[in-house]
Amino acid sequence: MKPFYITTPIYYVNDRPHIGHAYSTIATDVLTRFAKVRGRPTRFLTGLDEHGLKIERRARELGKEPQAFVDEMATPFQEAWKALNCQHDDFIRTTEPRHKERAQAIFQRMVEAGDVYEGEYEDWYCVGCESFKLERELLEGNVCPDHKKPCERIKEKSYFFRLSKYGPKLLEFYEAHPHFVAPQGRYNEVKSFVAEGLRDLSISRTSFKWGIPVPGAPEHVMYVWLDALTNYVTALGGPAEPGEAPLYDRFWANPESQVVHIVGKDILRFHAVYWPAFLMSAGLRLPSQIQAHGWLTINGEKMSKSLGNFLPPVPLAEAVGVDVLRYYLMREVGFGYDGDFSHKNLVARYNGELANGLGNLLNRILPFVEKHFGGVIQPLDEPGELEIELREAARKAAFEANRHLEEVLPHRALDAIWELVAFANRYVDRTEPWKLSKNGDERALARCTTAIIEALAAVSVMAWPFMPGKCDLLRAQIGLPPLEPEEGACMWPFEPRETVAGKKVVKGEALFPRIDAKAEAALLEKLGVKPAEPAAPKDEAPKAKLADEPSKLAEPEGGYITFDDFAKVDLRLGLVLSAEPVPKSDKLLRLKVDLGEAEPRQILAGIRQRYAPEAMVGRRVVVVANLAPRKLLGFTSQGMVLAVGDGDAFSVLGVEGEIAPGSRVS
Ligand code: MSP
Numbered sequence: 321m322k323p324f325y326i327t328t329p330i331y332y333v334n335d336r337p338h339i340g341h342a343y344s345t346i347a348t349d350v351l352t353r354f355a356k357v358r359g360r361p362t363r364f365l366t367g368l369d370e371h372g373l374k375i376e377r378r379a380r381e382l383g384k385e386p387q388a389f390v391d392e393m394a395t396p397f398q399e400a401w402k403a404l405n406c407q408h409d410d411f412i413r414t415t416e417p418r419h420k421e422r423a424q425a426i427f428q429r430m431v432e433a434g435d436v437y438e439g440e441y442e443d444w445y446c447v448g449c450e451s452f453k454l455e456r457e458l459l460e461g462n463v464c465p466d467h468k469k470p471c472e473r474i475k476e477k478s479y480f481f482r483l484s485k486y487g488p489k490l491l492e493f494y495e496a497h498p499h500f501v502a503p504q505g506r507y508n509e510v511k512s513f514v515a516e517g518l519r520d521l522s523i524s525r526t527s528f529k530w531g532i533p534v535p536g537a538p539e540h541v542m543y544v545w546l547d548a549l550t551n552y553v554t555a556l557g558g559p560a561e562p563g564e565a566p567l568y569d570r571f572w573a574n575p576e577s578q579v580v581h582i583v584g585k586d587i588l589r590f591h592a593v594y595w596p597a598f599l600m601s602a603g604l605r606l607p608s609q610i611q612a613h614g615w616l617t618i619n620g621e622k623m624s625k626s627l628g629n630f631l632p633p634v635p636l637a638e639a640v641g642v643d644v645l646r647y648y649l650m651r652e653v654g655f656g657y658d659g660d661f662s663h664k665n666l667v668a669r670y671n672g673e674l675a676n677g678l679g680n681l682l683n684r685i686l687p688f689v690e691k692h693f694g695g696v697i698q699p700l701d702e703p704g705e706l707e708i709e710l711r712e713a714a715r716k717a718a719f720e721a722n723r724h725l726e727e728v729l730p731h732r733a734l735d736a737i738w739e740l741v742a743f744a745n746r747y748v749d750r751t752e753p754w755k756l757s758k759n760g761d762e763r764a765l766a767r768c769t770t771a772i773i774e775a776l777a778a779v780s781v782m783a784w785p786f787m788p789g790k791c792d793l794l795r796a797q798i799g800l801p802p803l804e805p806e807e808g809a810c811m812w813p814f815e816p817r818e819t820v821a822g823k824k825v826v827k828g829e830a831l832f833p834r835i836d837a838k839a840e841a842a843l844l845e846k847l848g849v850k851p852a853e854p855a856a857p858k859d860e861a862p863k864a865k866l867a868d869e870p871s872k873l874a875e876p877e878g879g880y881i882t883f884d885d886f887a888k889v890d891l892r893l894g895l896v897l898s899a900e901p902v903p904k905s906d907k908l909l910r911l912k913v914d915l916g917e918a919e920p921r922q923i924l925a926g927i928r929q930r931y932a933p934e935a936m937v938g939r940r941v942v943v944v945a946n947l948a949p950r951k952l953l954g955f956t957s958q959g960m961v962l963a964v965g966d967g968d969a970f971s972v973l974g975v976e977g978e979i980a981p982g983s984r985v986s
Pocket of ligand 1: 341549616
């Protein structure tokens with residue numbers, strides 16, 4: 321099986337870890353665990369970027385020596401990843417001797433390739449980005465568009481790397497590897513940046529000392545980005561001759577190894593342009609893929625210390641549970657796109673998808689196994705039509721979730737897994753085990769309970785990369801051992817199913833106890849989040865408006881309706897969880913919409929010509945929730961999504977901001 325080497329960016333230690341760093345590290349951990357479940361050899365690297373002007377200045381501001389400062393700052397990062405159950409295989413710090421020596425070796429290779437020359441430059445430098453800026457990139461007053469601070473004019477002697485020479489080679493490489501950068505939009509961005517022409521890059525500094533000395537020229541330190549990027553190779557013991565560094569041989573030099581760098585969109589250029597050029601120059605292999613994710617805002621606002629919403633991940637994980645936080649981050653944010661972290665939404669998803677969805681499925685079924693079969697799961701030798709459908713739904717979820725995880729779309733994988741959870745809950749509604757229990761129909765009850773437990777077993781494997789702790793607890797309750805992936809053995813639940821018959825269920829504590837309004841208020845208070853403004857009384861405002869000046873309004877065609885008539889329409893805010901085209905229709909999309917109920921609703925909407933399915937996922941839309949269900953092309957639509965306009969001007973009605981699914985529109 322192909323080895324899988326995955327890395328996070330190495331984080332600057334000028335600050336403590338925040339939720340944005342946690343997002344990257346959790347995504348990397350999820351992908352590593354997924355590869356492990358598939359039986360692949362894996363290696364997960366993270367670490368810290370400890371050199372450069374930014375760190376040196378921060379240390380001095382605090383009256384500390386840079387080394388003492390970075391040593392102190394390393395601990396909160398190591399503790400955070402442990403607390404978030406992110407199991408990296410290595411943690412590299414760029415001040416370690418093992419890194420310094422090998423980073424110098426890479427520099428030396430670039431010199432030997434004839435790609436380094438001495439020169440002098442004068443240019444704008446942003447210390448926040450640790451990067452030179454082109455004049456055209458700057459805002460008025462030479463302000464960096466990312467850090468909103470003026471750049472510094474720097475004039476100094478330095479070594480340059482012949483980046484310009486690599487432009488055509490890079491373009492050729494991108495053409496040959498259309499998935500080198502994901503998502504696609506970012507790949508196009510990188511290509512056009514390179515196509516515009518590359519300038520040679522200054523790769524050393526002489527005006528400060530906090531860095532790795534340039535080999536043979538110790539008055540220079542290596543440019544911090546060159547130093548930092550090489551960590552991906554140095555941590556494996558490379559560059560090295562075959563046989564010298566087994567990890568390097570297995571995970572980097574080996575052309576079979578899949579090397580994936582997870583990075584935020586802001587540092588894509590360094591990874592997709594500079595890093596491959598450095599590697600080409602040093603004669604080393606290139607990574608397989610750079611996966612760029614978006615940025616998180618917090619409750620709709622940019623995260624910043626001045627706004628007081630800098631969100632450290634550990635207290636949050638302690639308050640809501642590590643696995644819940646991991647699940648929420650992976651489900652809420654479409655990988656590759658910007659997303660919002662909202663406390664309200666976290667609770668809404670928790671209640672809707674974890675407590676009412678997965679937790680409830682388990683709670684609904686175990687008591688029957690205990691009551692009728694002494695806790696022993698019965699064989700399912702003669703599945704009926706409904707059980708066959710459920711098994712088919714599990715098989716489909718396994719294929720889809722696998723595909724999405726291979727394509728690094730963890731949010732889509734969770735959609736597929738939760739489709740199965742919803743399907744299984746519907747199966748319970750249809751088979752009504754409580755009636756079977758009352759009537760003493762144990763044959764049917766055995767079929768039903770085992771079918772559900774089989775589905776739960778499949779979910780416990782597929783959701784394990786996201787929520788390893790909770791999934792092992794779930795497995796314990798259905799008599800299965802904790803998941804312990806082994807190299808070479810694929811455990812992904814394609815087929816055959818894990819055997820559950822004969823195992824004994826052990827009912828434990830509720831996996832996801834519901835968070836009611838009181839518990840939610842206490843949780844938000846604990847986390848220092850302000851509660852939302854109380855809503856105005858519902859019926860007063862519209863009545864008053866109509867009463868003011870009724871005579872001036874021309875009576876509409878068809879006459880007025882009363883407020884009570886209007887109030888009959890139950891309009892709700894829905895969060896679109898998934899969308900797919902309806903076969904044999906060029907108009908309809910089949911949406912799964914979360915209305916804050918036990919299960920998402922299936923709603924068919926005639927919007928396919930305007931909206932690609934993926935453009936609908938994550939939108940908050942307005943739904944008529946009490947419209948009688950209707951069958952269209954074999955699917956039942958349980959509501960209607962409102963839209964406005966026709967022709968070119970067409971839009972689904974939505975709302976901005978993080979309003980909880982199920983909120984009443986009034
Ligand atoms: N040290 C460099 C990376 C060197 S990798 C060879 C660096 N460090 S950083 O600490 O500033 O940022 C690390 C990562 O955190 C980046 O991928 C960045 O995109 C990510 N994030 C920082 N703020 C973020 C959010 N608000 N949301 C999501 N990710 C964010 O850059």
